[in-house]
Amino acid sequence: MSADVWTDLEARGLLLDLEARGIVLSVHRGNLASQQAGLLTDADRALLAEHKPALLLLVLAFDDRTLVRLARLQAGEVGPPVLLPGLCRDCGDSLPLAVRWGVCGWCAIARRQHTRAPLPESLLEVFPAEVVGLYARRGALEGGAGSRVSQGRSESGGLFAGVA
Ligand SMILES: [Zn+2]
Known part of the structure; x- marks a missing residue:
């Protein structure tokens, strides 16, 4: 487990390289997917598999839902806390x-980006299973009794082709 995925320069470099080639990654049920999966080489796929946990978090860090929250934090537009369970x-x-209780995965990443705090891979556990699949929290962080853990099957037949 990486204590800070920002320091995984290979993973970041891979993302930049793919982006430069027009390949955009997304995260579905704990898997990396891309509409441009056909452009990936075998070497790309091997690297994607090798750096998968860090890449999942990095892709989520650039997700629109994270960026909207980050922009709100940077503009000081955060309202009073929502104090309702769940x-x-x-x-x-x-x-x-x-x-x-707590903050959602996207807010957790945005907060850390806002304060330039590390992004540990364990943040994957605060996302819902439909996003991170196997990495969904097992109830450990908040003392819960453990949630059902998805098997992380990739969704096939949709717009996206799973890549790692
Ligand atoms: Zn939130």
């Missing part, structure tokens, strides 16, 4: 089933 304290979105 809802994100910062944005009010639903939290994963096993989580009663």
Whole structure:
């Protein structure tokens, strides 16, 4: 587990290289996917598999949902905390089933980017299973009894082709 995916220069370099070649990655049920998967070489796929956890988090860090929250933090437009169980304290979105209190994954990443704090791979655990699949939290961080853990099957037949 990387304590800070920003320091994984190979993973970041790979993302930049793919982006320069017009290949955009997204995250579906714990897998990396791309509409441009046909452009990936075998070497790309091997690197994607090797750096998968860091890449999942890095892709989520550039997700629109993260960037919207980050922009709000940077503009000082954060309202009063939402103090209801099962809802994100910062944005009010639903939290994963096993989580009663705290912030959602996108808010957690945005906060850390805003304060330039490290992005540990363990942040994957605060995202819902439909996003991170196997990496969905097992209830450990908040003392929950453990949520159902998805098998992380990649969704096939849609717009996206799973790549790692
Ligand atoms: Zn949130």
